Amino acid sequence: MNTDTLIQRIEPPFWFSGMQNPELQILFYGSNISQCQITINNSSAITNVKRTENPNFIFVTINTQKISTNEIDFIFRLKDKSTFIQKYELRERRKNSSLRKSFDSSDTIYLLMPDRFANGNKNNDNDSNTTEKYNRELPGGRHGGDIEGIIQNLDYIQSLGITAIWSTPLCEDNEAEFSYHSYGQSDVYKIDPRFGTNEDYVRLSEEVHRRKLKLIMDYVTNHWGLSHWMVNDSPTKDWIHQFENYTQTNHKRSTISDINASKIDRTICLNGWFVPTMPDLNIANPLVLTYLCQNAIWWIEYANLDGFRVDTYNYSEPEYISKWTKAITDEYPNFNLVGEITLRNQGLLSYWQKDSPIAKIQDFNSNLPSVMDFALSDALQIVFNEDDDNWDQGITKVYDLLSKDFLFPNVNNLLIFGENHDTKRLNHIYNNDIRKYKMAMCMLATLRGIPQLYYGSEIGMAGDQHLGDADIRKDFPGGWEDDENNAFNPETRSECQKVYFDFTSKLFHWRKTNAAVHFGKTTHYIPENNVYVYFRYNTNQAVMILINNNPENQEIHTARFKENIGNYKTGKEVLADLIFDLSQTIFIEGKSALILELE
Missing domain, CATH: 2.60.40.10 (Immunoglobulins)
Known part of the structure; x- marks a missing residue:
């Protein structure tokens, strides 16, 4: 037989x-x-x-x-x-597999889109079993970047001061269009052949760990692609959410915790499809829930992963997505998962972090260790264009956000970022004004939480989301053999790219050395004249950060900060290697930042 x-x-x-x-x-x-x-x-x-x-x-x-x-x-x-x-x-299993160490606030994460990063193997640009073919001329098409391209440029990533890599999904996405991002997956046990093989992914993990870096998988619990083999032949009628007519989610995730929300609004938010090509998984079905739990654990064990970024986390029924998360953390107690919670209100964001005091009111616990701080991201995308700080403008926006940190059970385990693959690029917003880029990066490097950088910004890449996703997901220069400019190689970077890269590299290499900005406490002072001063400190170290968002030079009188300066005498500026006398007035140029290690 x-x-x-x-x-x-x-x-x-x-x-x-x-x-x-x-x-x-x-x-x-x-x-x-x-x-x-x-x-x-x-x-x-x-x-x-x-x-x-x-x-x-x-x-x-x-x-x-x-x-x-x-x-x-x-x-x-x-x-x-x-x-x-x-x-x-x-x-x-690997030895001590269940006790694997995950990513935390001592890490800096590099987010890349593999199709747009580097084409390391031209032989897999097309595959006979997948529909969409290579077309680099098409902005939203497949451009050929792959796992081999990531492996070949790990030295570049490491040279940036990065300690962890988050790649957008790599599993097979067999949609006819826009399959390059792989969020509409057609087989969740198989790497897309245009990216490579399962064995290539394991090899990537091995190469990452050989360099003492960490690998974070982008996992999708809420939906699959329309071409997924189980959507075409479903085990049960309720494997995916079905409506009489196509129904798209209303995206109002606030309805989930809203005690006044109507049942129909909440149902459409959770069960409506993200887009017509992404069927919504019914995680309340026990077979679906177990399938997703096992698939996630299989990838962790098989590829030796260090963490998950979970796409559209709060689009799934809370009771069941929390069970999915707990199944993973029961198996791996130290494993970190960061959920994409695209909410801008800190109270609503806090609701989704594990042990939230706000969610406890409703007897809910997401079990999710980390959430993405979209509130801070929104602020970092606007404040450096606001030269005045009238009450709630300018750098005061960041001060006001951090004043609500008491809402979070673990502020050090928030993912902080200025941009990602779904937003405008910082260098577009700030018109490639490197002063504003530097201020944003200095804040990401020193604020509480886990900083995430988006590929290419460290060499000045820009992009406008309003022009379409392809504009914020451009190919990294040098990732293709025929590229005129290779920014991976320090010898062939343009002068502008060198300035961006050298600054970013020095900043995040320094960050790796300072425990106070990893896990320390924060004290901040009400901004004056659009200047924000805050301290990160533990029992052994203290760092003083000054952000001058005012276009004019400022003189800062240090007596105001005596409670944090204490017996420290001097501050060493970590980027310029200058020494500042803390008993004297500190001079800071307009639109600039100082990071002082206190001595």
Whole structure:
């Protein structure tokens, strides 16, 4: 009997012994496979067999603690009494896998889009099994960047002072258009062949760790792509959210915690589709929830990952997405996950961080360790164009935001950023005024939280979201053989690129050395004349940061900051290697920043 025609897919394709949760749900897929009776040698290890209305699926749950070998023989018996055996592998885990260290506020994260970063292997620009083909002339097309391109430029990333890499998704996205971003995935156990192979991804992880960097996967729980194989042949009718007519989410995530929200508004927010090509997953379905939990854990274990950035986290039903998160952190207690919570109100953002005092009022806990600080991002995208600080303008916007830090259970575990792949680029907003770029970077390097940089800004790349996503997701110069300018190589960077890069590199290399800006406390002072002064400190170190958002030079009288300066005598400016006498007035140029290590 040809078992290949009967069993077309097995997911997870293999598993691991010694997991904290011994229960494993295995999906077998094939034509009318549900007609089979399934046994294994140790029949007590099978704890559940689930058949659905679709005869092409059968879900078999086993207790892996009752399996004593690394290979399981699943015996399938058909109605005509014929049988066949399907082998299933349980692999050994890495030593201390469950206790892996994740990313935290000692890290600086580099966000890149692989299709737009570097084309390291031209042989995989196209693939016979995927629809969209290479077309670098098309702004929203596939440009050929891949995993090999990332590997070849890890030295560049490391030279920037980066300690962790977040790549937008790499799993297969077989949509006919705009598949390069891979948020509409068609197979979540397979790297898109135009990026490489699963083995290439594991090799990327190995190369990252060889350099003592960390690898963060962009994981999507809310939706798949319209071309996903299970959307075309769903295990259950409610695998994805269905409406009588196409219904798009209203994007009003505030309805989730709003005690006054109507049921219909909340339902459409959570169950409506993100876009017509992204079917909304019904995570409340126990089969879906378990499938997503296992898929996430499989990637962590298989590729030896250091963290997740979770796309559209709060578009999923809170009760169930919190269970998904807890399943991961139960398995990996130190594992960090940062959720994309695109809300600008700190109270609403806090609701989604683990152990939030606000969510506790509603007896809810997201279990999500980290959230993206979109409120701060919005401020960093506007304040340096505001030369006046009348009450709530200018740099006061940042002061006012940090004054609400008491809302968060863990402010050091907020992801802070000025831009990403969905926003305008800072260098566009600030018209490539490097003074304003430097102020933004100095704040990212010294404020509480985990700083994230967006690829290319460190060499002056700009882009306007209003011109379309392709404008903020341009190809990195030098990532393709025929590029006239190679910004990866310090010898071939333009003078402008060198200025941007050298500043950014020096700043974030310094950040790696200072524990006070990683985990220290913050004291800040009400801005005066559009000048913001704050301190990061622990018991052994103190850093004084001065941000002059005023176009005019300013003299800062240090007596006001005596409670933080204390017995420190001097401050060493970390970028210019200048020494400042803390008993004297500090002079600071207009639209500039000073970072002083106190001595």
